[in-house]
Each structure stands twice: as structure tokens, then as C-alpha cells.
Amino acid sequence: MTKDVITLTPRMPDPWSVLAGLLAGGPDKLVNTAGEDAVIQLCDEQGRPLLSVEAPLLVQVRGEAERLLGANPPRVPFWWTEARATTGVPDAERLAGAFAARLASLSGGSAWPPQAARSTAVVETTGLTAAPAPAAAQPAVDVLTDKVAVVIMDRPVVAMTAWLSDAFRAAAASSRGLQIVTPAGTTLSPAVLANLPGWPSRWVVQDDRDGYYDGHTGAVLRWQEGMFATVVPADATADDPRTPVAASYQEVRASADRQLAITFRTVHPADDRLVLGGALETVWRELTGEPPAGWGTAEPANLPWSLGRLTDLAHSRAPEPTWFVVVGSPERPGLATLKVTRTKAGVEEDVTLAFGYGADEEPPLDALPGVAQTLVTRHRLQSMLLQLRRARRDLAVPPRFEGPGVPLAFVLGAEEVRALPDDRARRTPLSQQPVALGPKTRPAYYYPLPGDPSDLSGWADFERLVRHLKGA
Template sequence: MTKDVIALTDRMPDAWSVLAGLLAGGPDLHVRSAAEGAVIQLCDAEGRPLVSIEAPLLLHVPGEAQRLLGATGGDGERRWWTEARASTAVPGAEQLAGAFAARLATLLGGTVWPPDAPGADDATHPVDTSQITAVPAPVAAQPAVDVLTDKVAVVLQDRPVIAMSSWLSQALRATLESERALQIVTPRHCRLSLPTGSALTGPPTRWVVQDPDCGYYDGRTGAVLRWQDGAFEAAEDADGQTPVAPAFADVAPTGERQMLLSFRAVHDPDAHLVLGGALEAAWQALIGELPTGWGTAEPANLPWSRRRLTDLAYERAPQPTWTVVVGSADRPALATLRVLRTPEGVEEDVTLAVGFRDGEKPPVSAVADLAAELTARHGLRTLLAQLREARADLTVPPHFERPPVPFGFALGPAEVAEAGTGIAARPPLPAAPVRIGAAARPGYYYPLGDGDPAEGWTDFETLLRHLRGAL
């Protein structure tokens, strides 16, 4: 599986400490940079990569290491996160990565994840690399890619939570550019972070779970998989049907739930525009506090700042900007925010997820007032609010989860005008819509029940058909 090792250090890895870590393989290995200098690679005499080391990140956000690595991820204090990935094609490379991370932790104070990483138990002696040999890396390969075929790029991972790291996001972009699919292979005990799960949009892009009973299955659908013609594809039984792995259906109710809020806001491209206000309003309404951190990958390493978010989006325009936003450890909350320039203006697409433990009540009634605030102050176009039975920690497990059920939908004034004010104001629903805009240019919030599957989906479908003029 994956051979990732992470050093979580108290002090910043400077050039000398990194050099000392690189010498864990002795003086005969070579060093080169990749990814425009963001990655350092230890290579053999032929220049073939053995270990790739990413630039250190200072985790300003308390709890991010623990969220992604579990109890061994630290105690919530600020740490420097330095990640090394050993080539899975090279026996012994993981020991080299472990020794590198252990040297950093010894010199700078800190810990190594995983604690039992090969090579991490003795940071004083160089690793014997005389027998380590590597194979040439394919031209299209990324540091995170373990197998590359004409159809797919395969990434092998074994972490508590498979996060949308910078390496993984680079691999995803590279596969799209090369017209391949991304397939992530993990053991059954792994889970996906919400951003990673959202990025796996369906076959041939897959989450492939290793299972002792059936071999492999799709972690999102349960379909049994086989490696065929250079990719993991759905297997078929004698009747031509794809069986479902028994492990996928092995589910016990926990009482935990998630509230999911997806909305789109559009702003005039004003020179004084500061982004992130709509997300802040939603966070405050549902959680009672502001976000704590954000970043362009996981772990989110920057303290929350609307100004810095705006500056980044401005620098990247006209290309879109994708970010992940996290909250405090007291209330599991996570959002993805995509900013892009459209003919209508500057658009913010937000998906916010909030986790609730057994016995806790999601603030369903707060969404109507939030929709009104987003309409009045933040250019709301559409909003969909849903509930689902799922893990409160917002991770995605490799077994069946019920789909989310809509309980509220909102249209901003521009969408109401497009649908027709008379049509938007009189939907054939049990509950009357709530006006959330000015009388002259209204928007509407549509209650869709309290999360009951039959009621929520039936009312939502009826509403959409009515707004589209199909009734």
C-alpha cells in the first residue's frame, strides 16, 4: 500500500535540518526538485526517484493533524507538517522516508506518523541504500501516482482519512489533462475526507477498497471490482450482473447526522469586493461561530481570512479558485468554496457540511433566516439544504450511507424573475413559500419537510417541475 511518512515538528524545517534528513540515505543518493520547486526528490545514481518530499506546511489551524491522522496526529498545537512519500515500486524506500522524517523530528522536536514507520526507530544511522533500485518514472506520472496506464492513474493510500492533499489534487489535475481517470486504492479501514469523496464523481474514477472476501469493491457503490485492461472495472457474475460486496452492506445505525448546505452567490466585480462573506454568514447561522482555517488543499494550514482568500482568487483569475474551509474541533464542520468569474459576475459556489452526534438536533429552522440574509446581503441565487444519516466527523466510510434528503430550497431574486414571480410564489406544496427578498424584487424559501425521505424528495421534485413549467 502507500508508503507515506509525515514529520510533525515543533520548529520550522530549515535548509540544514532538511539536508540532515536527506542524508538519511547516505552521501551516494542524488537530490533534485520537482513540481516547480515544491517537491524535493531523493534519487538513485540514475536519477530515478526513491522518495518525494513536499515543502513543509505550518498548520496554523489547531486540530487539523488530528482530524486527518487520528489520535497520533498531535495534541492540537501548531505544528510543521512535512510529508515524504516513498515509491511503492522500490523495496526499502519506506525505510528511507521513515528515517528522513525521524531525523527532522529529532532535530526540531516532534513526532513521526505513523509511529511505527520503518526506519523511524533509529534516526542516527544512515539507511543502507546499496540494494535499493528504482524504475524509471513515466513521463505523465506525479509524485502521488503509483500505477499509470493508458486509462487510469492509480494511487495507493493507507491513512485513517484520505484527504485532498496537494499531491492528490495534482494527480487529479494531471489525470484530467491526460484524459485518464483517477482510482484511489485503500484498505477497508480507511475513510475519505469530504473533499476527496466529492472529487470521485463516478466510474471510471473510483474509490477502490481492498477486501479479504471479494478482492476489491467500489467504496461508494459497493460494486465488486476486478483489474481488467489497465483499470479497475465492475465485475460480472454468471448472469451478467455486478455483485455488491457484503462488507458494503454491513451497516449499523449510529444516530449521527449531517446537515448539508449547497448554495451559489453572485457578486458584481467591484474593486472593493471581499469574498467569503456568504460562507461566514452560513457558518455563524448553523454553528454559532466563524471558520478557523482554510487552504487550497488538506490539511488546511492558514487561519481564516476573507481578505487573503480574495487576494488569492484575484491572482488566479480568470482561472477558478478551489479552497477547503474548516472549523473548530468542538463542532465538526467543513466547507468547499469555489470562486470563478462568469458573464454574470464573480460567483461563489459553497458546499457546507456540519456534523451532529447522536441526540443532537440540527438547526433546521435557522435555514430560512439564513436564506433571507444571503439574499439581502450576499447575492444569493440558489440554496439547497439537506439532512442525511452519516458520520458526525464528516468522513466517508467504505459502506452504504443513505442519500441526503432535501428539507429546504431557496431562489434568489434573479432566479425568481427568470422563473416568473407568479409561478415562483405559488408552488403546489403543502407549506407556503417564505418571501426572503424585497417586495419589488422577491426571492423565496421553500420548506420541504423535516428530512423524511419520501416527503422531501417528492416535494422537491414537484417544486422543480413547477418552476420549470412542466406542470
């Protein structure tokens, strides 16, 4: 299993420090660049990469090293430098550790994991070569077949790093799935799970009992025909596939932690004066009493929260869509993904947001109608779904079964209500009447749902509501 090695330093590693780190492989190794010169690679005699080092990232957001690594970082701001050893190469991991140990020593920082960076000595690399894999030009990809790109990661939390984002894009561009392989103790960032496409992409978990299984569904997997695929029993039929489920996935752990999940979309007229992210900030302030802590286009989120800078970046990339990750403070775990897209309707913001609460904390459910009212009147809300689920306070996704959320409410924006015929939006088959939001002449509607975490019948009510609104 490959180990990434990460250096956390209070000052930016200078070129001489990076060079000294690269010389951990000896003076005879070749140096190359990739990713528009954002990645430095230490290569064998044939030019194949043994070690890939990403450009240092300045992290100005408190809590990101703790969230993603469980590490104690230098005081914010600090520099985050990732090094990744090539999979399947003997001693490549020691080479990555020696690089990180040298960089940390010269730049006054620390390395993660600590045991990987114990020595600054030169690693004997005579005869050390990398396999001529077709994925060599993509540092994050370890195995490439005609069906999938496989990324092997051994870290506490698999995050949507810049490397992993590149792997997602490369796999999609080549019409391949992306399969992420991790050990059993690893969790996923919600940002990764939200971006993981459908089949054949999946999260593959190594398991002592069942070999491999899907961390999201629990299905037992085997490597077959160039990818990890579900095990199909000999007596399986189309109507009864009988897919085996890993025992580890079924080990449900009772928890009093809860998550408040919010998904919404806003649509704005395209205007050079448009400021993006305001709806997300409004929700964050209303529910936590503070704005988001930071944002970025990958994890770790490295920039302090700023509507202006976020808007400028999205505007510079238009008409191409821009994806952001937004995080909260360590005291109130929160994580959102925001996708800004230019469409015929205008500029759309798609937000998926979750806050975590411990056993002794109450989610602010009473504030939700007020939040919806503000989004309707100030941010052109199109639709919103509110859910409550029993899941980890830290928001990390474990490789075992977690119960589904239950719907608390659904909100339909004023323009969408106006587009429905007759009085359909107001007269629904639900027992509870909707609450009108915004101006009486152009109302939006807030549809309360049962929201009991122990009762999934709320989904049946939600389905009835959606079918009614669609006229089915």
C-alpha cells in the same frame, strides 16, 4: 500498500535537518527537485525517485492533525512535512521512516505513523532502484495507464493534499481518470469525494472477502484492461447488469449521528472591491455562533480564517477559478469547499458545506429560514438546497453504505424568481406554500420540504418542485 510518512514539528525544519534526513539513504544517492522545486526527491543511480519530500507547510489551524491523522500535534502553529516512498521499491518505506525520524529528532517534533519512524539509522540502499514508471515525475501517482492514474494511499483519512490535487489536475489534463486505492479502514475527506470525477475515476477499497470494491457504490471491482472496473457476470444484460455489491459495503452500522448539508451559489457583479467568502462566513456564524477556523487550497487547511486573504488569492488567480477548503473547530465539526469562478454573469461562489452533530446534539433547523433570508438580502443568493442525513459526526466518508440525505428546503434567489413567467415561483404543486424572503417587490422564495430522515418521499416533492419551476 504505500505509507506516507508525516513529520509534525514546532519549528520549521532547516536545510541541514532536511539534508540529514535525506542522508538516511546513504551519501551516494542523488537528490532532485520537482513541482517547481516544491518537492525534493531522493533518487537511485538512474535518477528515478525513491523518496519524495514536500516543502514544509505551516499549519495555523487547530485540530487538523487530529482530524486527518488522529495524531497529537505540537501546539499551533506547527510545521507539517510529508514524505512519500515510491511504490513497489523494497525498503523505500523504511527509508521514508528513517527520514522522518531524523527530521523529527532534529526539529523537536514527532512523526506519523509512529511505528514507521522508529530508527534514524542509515537504510541500506545498495542496488535499490525504482521501476522506470512513466508516472515517476508525479510523486502522488503510483501506476499510470492510458486510461487512469492510480494513487495508493494508506492513512486514516485520504485528504485533498497538495500532492493529490496535483494528481487530479494531471489526470484531467491527460484525459485520464483518477483511481484512489486504500485499505478497508480508511475514510475519505468530503473534500476528496466532492472532487472525484465520474467514471473511470473511483475510490477503490481493498477487501479480504471480495478483493476490491468501490467505496462509494459498493460495486465489486477487478483490475482489467488497465484500470479497476466493475465485475460483470456472464448472464448480465444491459437492462439487468447484476453488478455484485461487496458484503463489507453492505454492513450498515446504525448511528444516531447526523449531518446538516448545505449547498448554495451566489453571484456578484465583478468589482475590484468585492470581498469573497462572506456568504459562507454568514452561514457558519448563524449556525455555530463562530466563524470558520481555517482555510487553504489543500488539506490540511493551514491558514486562520480571513476574508481578506482569501479574496486576495482568488483575485490574483482570476480569471482562472480558485478552489478552497474551509474547516471548523474540533468542538463543532464543519467542512466546506468553495469554488470561485469568473463567468459572464459576474463572480460566482459555489459552496458545499456540512456540519456534524452527535446523538445528544440538535441541528439548528429552526435557524435555516433566517440564514436564507440573510443570504438573499446581503449576498445575492442564486439558489440553495438544505439537507439532513444520518451520517458520521466527524464528516469522514466511510467505505460502506450510508443513507442518503433528505431535503429540508430549497431556496430560489430573487433574480431567478423574477426571470420566471407569471406567478410560477409562488404557486407550486406542493402542499406547503413557499415563504417570501427579501423585499416584497423583488422576493426570493423558501420552499419547505418534509425533511424526515426516515422518509425519502421528500425527494419526490423536490423533483416535482424543480420540474414545476423549469416549466416541465
